[in-house]
Amino acid sequence: MFVTEVQQAASVQCTMCLKPFKSRSNLLYHIKNEHGEQRGPFNCMHCGHIMKNRNSLRVHIYQYHKEKKPQTISYY
Ligand SMILES: [Zn+2]
Ligand SMILES: [Zn+2]
Secondary structure: OOOOOOOOOOOEEOOOOOOEEOOHHHHHHHHHHHHOOOOOOEEOOOOOOEEOOHHHHHHHHHHHHOOOOOOOOOOO
């Protein structure tokens, strides 16, 4: 039920990076994607390391666990 969402044009601001947004939903989308605050801390599935946002976690997994895409491991 977003009734008065579009009523006030302009001026919502991200409290973390001070970026301006046209609507509140845009801001929430930004916060969720850029800062990851909506979902809380992200835990690494491999070692339990806690990261502040999803992107940091992705970098961590890639750097520490070398897992970007599933690959077939061949032992020979
Ligand atoms: Zn921001
Ligand atoms: Zn890890």
